[in-house]
Amino acid sequence: MQEQGTAPFVDVPADVLARISHKRRVPVVVTVNGHTFRTTIAPMGGMLCLGFNKGNAAGAGIAAGDRIDVVMALDTQPRTIDVPAELAAALDADPRAKAAFDALSYSHRREWADHVREAKKPETRERRAGKAVVALREG
Structure with missing residues (x-):
């Protein structure tokens, strides 16, 4: 796990992404240490990154520099918002x-x-x- 600024992320190898989708911005469901969340793989600084916000990093019990196993799958469900x-x-x-x-x-x-x-x-x-x-x- 790497960090840029305060944002921890994982660099997703292009061949791994190619098994999921041909797009560069890909919605995925991710599980790390039993913590599952929805996010998007996105290009950043020449890499394809799987970012972790503070809540998801804490939920998975991980920090920059940790070695982690990531399970991810294409997220095909519509993303809806609970509007106040x-x-x-x-x-x-x-x-x-x-x-x-x-x-x-x-x-x-x-x-x-x-x-x-x-x-x-x-x-x-x-x-x-x-x-x-x-x-x-x-x-």
Whole structure:
């Protein structure tokens, strides 16, 4: 396992990726040390990388420099987002922002949803949802 900045990752050999898909950005289901999660293999700095966010690295009990066994398979299931109620209501009230949100990649939709969901106070979630709608509408 390697690390660039604070992001641990595994360099996926091209021949391994070729057994799964012919694309360079490939959605996969990964299991490490019994911890299973969904992610995407993506090109980074001339390599094909399988990245681990902090939660998945902690869940698998791994850190940069560790030697790990990775089991992965092509992820063919649709990726859906649990949109917080505040964001869903704000998007429903603004068709243009909703269309922009729906056109985003899974990871960008998840980031907007997480940004609203992570607020502790209801009024903060409402404010964040409102700002998200403005940003999405204005592109």
